[in-house]
Amino acid sequence: MNVQFKIWRGDASGGKFREYATEVSEGMVVLDAVHDIQRTQANDLACRWNCKAGKCGSCSAEVNGMPKLMCMTRMSDLPLDRPITIEPMKAFPIVKDLITDVSWNFRVKQKIKKFKPRPPDAPDGTWRMQQEDIDRVQEFRKCIECFLCQDVCHVLRDHQMHDRFIGPRFLIYAAALEMHPLDTENRVAELREAHGIGYCNITKCCTKVCPEEIEITDNGIIPLKERVVDEFYDPLGWLWRTGKRKREP
Amino acid sequence: MADYETFQHDVLVIGAGGAGLRAAIEASAAGVSVGLICKSLLGKAHTVMAEGGIAAALANVDERDNWKVHFADTVRGGQYVNQWRMAELHAKEAPDRVRELEAWGAVFDRTKDGRILQRNFGGHKYPRLAHVGDRTGLEMIRTLQDHGVHQGIDVHMERTILTLLKQSGRVVGALGYDRERGRFLVFRAKAIVLATGGIGRAYKITSNSWEYTGDGHALAYVAGAELIDMEFVQFHPTGMVWPPSVCGILVTEGVRGEGGILTNKDGRRFMFDSIPENYRAQTADNEEEGWRYCQGDKDARRPPELLTRDHIARCIVREIKEGRGSPHGGVFLDIAWIKKKIPNAAEHIKKKLPSMYHQFKQLADIDITEQPMEVGPTTHYVMGGIRVDSDTQMSRLPGLFAAGECAAGINGANRLGGNSLSDLLVFGKRAGEFAAQFAKENQLGDINGNEIENVAHEALRPFERSRGENPYMLQRDLQETMQDNVGIVRNEAEMTSQLEYLRKLWERASHVGVSGNREFNPGWHTALDLKNLLTVSEAVTRAALERKESRGAQFREDYPEKDARFANVNTIIWRGEDGRMNVRLDPLPEMPDYLKQVIEEMK
Numbered sequence: 057m058n059v060q061f062k063i064w065r066g067d068a069s070g071g072k073f074r075e076y077a078t079e080v081s082e083g084m085v086v087l088d089a090v091h092d093i094q095r096t097q098a099n100d101l102a103c104r105w106n107c108k109a110g111k112c113g114s115c116s117a118e119v120n121g122m123p124k125l126m127c128m129t130r131m132s133d134l135p136l137d138r139p140i141t142i143e144p145m146k147a148f149p150i151v152k153d154l155i156t157d158v159s160w161n162f163r164v165k166q167k168i169k170k171f172k173p174r175p176p177d178a179p180d181g182t183w184r185m186q187q188e189d190i191d192r193v194q195e196f197r198k199c200i201e202c203f204l205c206q207d208v209c210h211v212l213r214d215h216q217m218h219d220r221f222i223g224p225r226f227l228i229y230a231a232a233l234e235m236h237p238l239d240t241e242n243r244v245a246e247l248r249e250a251h252g253i254g255y256c257n258i259t260k261c262c263t264k265v266c267p268e269e270i271e272i273t274d275n276g277i278i279p280l281k282e283r284v285v286d287e288f289y290d291p292l293g294w295l296w297r298t299g300k301r302k303r304e305p
Numbered sequence: 306m307a308d309y310e311t312f313q314h315d316v317l318v319i320g321a322g323g324a325g326l327r328a329a330i331e332a333s334a335a336g337v338s339v340g341l342i343c344k345s346l347l348g349k350a351h352t353v354m355a356e357g358g359i360a361a362a363l364a365n366v367d368e369r370d371n372w373k374v375h376f377a378d379t380v381r382g383g384q385y386v387n388q389w390r391m392a393e394l395h396a397k398e399a400p401d402r403v404r405e406l407e408a409w410g411a412v413f414d415r416t417k418d419g420r421i422l423q424r425n426f427g428g429h430k431y432p433r434l435a436h437v438g439d440r441t442g443l444e445m446i447r448t449l450q451d452h453g454v455h456q457g458i459d460v461h462m463e464r465t466i467l468t469l470l471k472q473s474g475r476v477v478g479a480l481g482y483d484r485e486r487g488r489f490l491v492f493r494a495k496a497i498v499l500a501t502g503g504i505g506r507a508y509k510i511t512s513n514s515w516e517y518t519g520d521g522h523a524l525a526y527v528a529g530a531e532l533i534d535m536e537f538v539q540f541h542p543t544g545m546v547w548p549p550s551v552c553g554i555l556v557t558e559g560v561r562g563e564g565g566i567l568t569n570k571d572g573r574r575f576m577f578d579s580i581p582e583n584y585r586a587q588t589a590d591n592e593e594e595g596w597r598y599c600q601g602d603k604d605a606r607r608p609p610e611l612l613t614r615d616h617i618a619r620c621i622v623r624e625i626k627e628g629r630g631s632p633h634g635g636v637f638l639d640i641a642w643i644k645k646k647i648p649n650a651a652e653h654i655k656k657k658l659p660s661m662y663h664q665f666k667q668l669a670d671i672d673i674t675e676q677p678m679e680v681g682p683t684t685h686y687v688m689g690g691i692r693v694d695s696d697t698q699m700s701r702l703p704g705l706f707a708a709g710e711c712a713a714g715i716n717g718a719n720r721l722g723g724n725s726l727s728d729l730l731v732f733g734k735r736a737g738e739f740a741a742q743f744a745k746e747n748q749l750g751d752i753n754g755n756e757i758e759n760v761a762h763e764a765l766r767p768f769e770r771s772r773g774e775n776p777y778m779l780q781r782d783l784q785e786t787m788q789d790n791v792g793i794v795r796n797e798a799e800m801t802s803q804l805e806y807l808r809k810l811w812e813r814a815s816h817v818g819v820s821g822n823r824e825f826n827p828g829w830h831t832a833l834d835l836k837n838l839l840t841v842s843e844a845v846t847r848a849a850l851e852r853k854e855s856r857g858a859q860f861r862e863d864y865p866e867k868d869a870r871f872a873n874v875n876t877i878i879w880r881g882e883d884g885r886m887n888v889r890l891d892p893l894p895e896m897p898d899y900l901k902q903v904i905e906e907m908k
Contacts, residue, residue, distance in 0.1 A: 067824065083548020083669070095777040099828025100821030104345070106514040109554045109664055111443065112349045128667055151485055152825040159462075162347060162454075170455045171410035182404055184419030190412050194437065197412055197444060201348055236410065 059136050061089065063101065064143035067152045073141065074098075080131045087115050087126035090142065090154075102153040110267055113202030117154050118143045123204040123265045145207040158203055164222050168230055169246070173238040189237050196232035196276060198268040201225065205262035205272060211255045221252035224262035224272050231276040234283065248284045253277070309480075309489035309757065314340035314459065315744040316737070317479060317494035319466050320521060322350030323442075323729030324709025324736070325500030326449035327402075331737025332498070333456040337744045340492060341453075342481065343462045344501075344516045348450045351502050351514060352729065355442025356557035356660065357426055358434025359406075359730070360723030361399035365416055366423040367431040367603060372396040374430050376900070377907035379724060381583065382428040382613050383688075383717020384857040384867075386534070386875060389896040390695035391715040395724070395731050402730035403435050411448040413437055425562040425599060428613045428721040430587060430907075432601070439557045439658045445726055464490065466520065467833065468760045469497065469528040469705070470752055476528065476704040477750025480760055484830070487823025489761050493752060495744035498698075498736045499525055499691060499707040504538075504841040506834075508684035508792070509784040512544055512555040518834040519841030521711035525691045526840060530700035532878040533713045533891075535689035535841070536848035537858045539720055540793050542567075542617035544683025546635035551668045553683040556638060556661060558722040560678075561610040563657050564599040565640040567621070568677070569629035575636075576609035579620055584612055586908075596646060615719040615858045618682040622793055625681065635681035641674055650674065682793055686725065687841075688716040688858060689848065692877065698736035704743055708736035718857020765823075767832045773818020776832040783810055783838060791846050796863045800850050807843050814839060840886075847888045848876040 059080045062073040078092045087105055094101045106112040108127045115126040120134060120141055134140055148156035177183045205224040211217050230243050230251065247253045260273045315337035318329045325341060333339045343350065364370040375396035380387050407413065407421065413435050414422040423432045437444040466481040478493040501521030505513025526532055543556040569575050580588045588609050589595040595608025610617070621636050631637055640658070644650035651674035655662050665671040665678060690713035691700050698706045709729045716724065767773065790803035814835045819828040854868035855861050874890040881887050
């Protein structure tokens with residue numbers, strides 16, 4: 057069947073929705089339709105994509121107002137009797153058409169302290185970890201860096217607090233490091249201050265849009281918030297740590 | 306005069322997948338400045354799609370495994386036309402490269418005693434693939450990326466290299482452009498590592514992304530390096546076939562490693578019908594033994610579904626051609642059947658193959674814990690590539706190195722699953738190490754302004770032809786004809802006609818036009834990629850014509866058997882002074898006796 061699309065075209069100086077129509081056949085996803093339009097009607101329509109199988113996280117966009125991977129959004133799941141709108145993510149500056157400048161995310165990651173393992177457990181330089189101790193970390197490491205969670209987070213999207221808050225993606229990244237059984241680094245102080253974990257008021261929008269179904273809020277952010285509380289606001293913990301520091305010469 | 310910005314690095318790495326990142330990390334650790342060019346965003350390269358695992362003889366699951374077994378498996382799978390030295394280094398060094406990833410934060414699935422778990426895969430005698438469910442590539446690229454960004458590497462994202470710059474026979478830099486603004490960029494470097502991946506976009510049905518247009522192959526070839534083994538293109542036996550829009554998307558070999566079986570429309574496990582002679586001794590001859598192997602019984606031999614990819618792909622094509630295929634032109638791959646064998650099978654499948662579960666559920670409305678999948682061959686990997694020194698990874702052009710899929714030699718006529726990720730690590734590291742050494746021993750060269758002017762001018766010409774031919778249509782015509790004429794089953798007549806057709810496509814390519822401006826213009830990019838796609842397509846076709854036999858991934862219906870005349874040669878492609886593509890056969894380097902003995906012992 058022939059389906060109508062409204063695709064945002066433009067750049068940093070402005071733009072508007074342009075109308076297109078293309079044939080939709082069984083099994084098609086939104087990215088297929090965008091590619092058809094690109095191939096036949098708008099060679100210069102800019103969009104990112106790579107794997108087309110939900111593994112690389114390149115084709116993030118807002119489809120009918122919902123943050124989605126275009127490659128994993130089936131046309132048959134959308135109402136086809138009215139135009140499908142496709143527009144770029146809102147939390148990042150526009151480059152062109154469906155492409156946004158996501159470079160901020162790469163800069164943020166660089167500021168998070170890197171993995172620092174404990175000395176190897178075995179003489180051959182290897183470690184031992186039990187599967188049940190890494191299940192949680194593996195959940196977080198499923199992240200494909202599509203940045204849809206960043207896009208939907210109101211602290212970034214509505215309040216533009218990119219300089220004070222690292223966003224759900226990097227809270228999950230920090231959680232994966234903090235909960236890594238081999239890691240010896242402590243990132244709690246930065247999480248509280250430079251990374252702005254307190255700005256998250258756990259509305260769980262990030263969890264809802266995660267294409268990898270990571271429990272970002274419940275399994276990642278809340279436990280991190282608890283660590284911050286334990287370290288900075290728990291008086292008994294504070295006394296214990298102070299005492300311990302004194303005993304250590 | 307073309308306007309351009311200039312960057313300067315000791316080592317420039319072109320390509321930011323597993324091999325490029327590993328090379329950049331190594332070069333940077335050696336104390337030289339490193340620039341890393343990404344065609345897409347960092348962390349989105351093709352490595353991210355690798356699923357099954359990294360092959361390395363860690364011997365964590367089966368203590369009988371060691372580098373000798375891995376070496377013998379690799380050259381047997383490659384039909385003995387591999388560069389023996391690369392296969393040896395790869396088998397010996399892969400375990401260290403995997404352990405190193407763990408030290409950098411990778412979190413592999415574990416054995417019961419807490420070590421890195423390994424799984425079964427096609428052509429590997431013992432369970433050998435370190436993995437994370439079926440998203441091992443993501444784990445690997447993320448680990449390298451996160452480690453690399455703390456090393457002071459200059460990352461250039463969304464940039465494409467158009468040509469390598471030379472000075473008196475040596476590579477001294479590269480000219481490219483940035484996608485965001487469409488501006489030209491000059492990178493001066495003392496050494497360059499190509500790590501651009503494969504050529505799968507030359508075919509219609511492929512598991513490869515838009516990036517896989519043979520850029521490194523073509524850049525090196527045009528600059529004067531040689532290509533080797535280009536006839537060997539791997540068609541992965543299991544790609545999705547339905548619905549049409551997802552045709553070609555990979556279904557990991559891990560499905561078969563976990564016990565998945567291939568059946569035809571009559572429900573017959575057809576892989577038992579054709580076990581090649583050189584694998585008969587190590588392959589199960591009944592279903593029960595095959596299942597016991599998948600369950601870790603060390604006395605059992607592996608099921609025929611874990612034979613090499615070239616062979617399985619051909620068997621699937623045979624079933625389909627002879628009318629025993631599935632409704633949508635594939636065969637059935639069934640993992641759900643294991644519920645007859647183990648309790649909680651559905652949970653087990655979801656745990657071991659989470660992204661396959663997700664992919665079929667979301668894209669095809671198939672629950673793989675309940676129903677079989679429909680699969681068929683998909684263009685997946687090129688064994689051929691830039692000819693390099695086995696130890697240093699340097700091409701015959703001084704200062705030009707290559708690693709990973711765009712380099713060649715480790716895999717011979719067919720690659721074993723899992724050997725790609727380990728190849729990226731082992732030879733990425735080596736390329737980085739020796740490129741850094743070359744950079745320390747050499748000075749920056751001079752850049753020729755005229756050359757830049759010419760290439761930049763040529764790159765902009767499609768804009769002068771806004772009414773010229775649509776580059777996407779030309780790309781489609783190339784993909785369809787390569788699929789039909791130089792695909793899984795080949796013959797002289799079709800390939801000769803394809804050479805003639807390629808000549809026409811070259812002509813058409815000089816008339817493509819693009820609309821819009823230079824800023825993030827995928828039409829323009831498609832137009833620029835055509836030259837690389839046509840170059841590698843011609844190289845594959847010429848090499849395949851030259852090898853008048855069937856071996857590994859190359860199947861010639863006009864020469865259906867292996868031929869001793871081709872048992873000890875590689876095809877070499879190089880560019881003549883007149884700009885024409887030449888092909889010749891070079892003898893394989895003589896394998897030393899200690900390795901011959903290893904092969905003998907492992908028979």
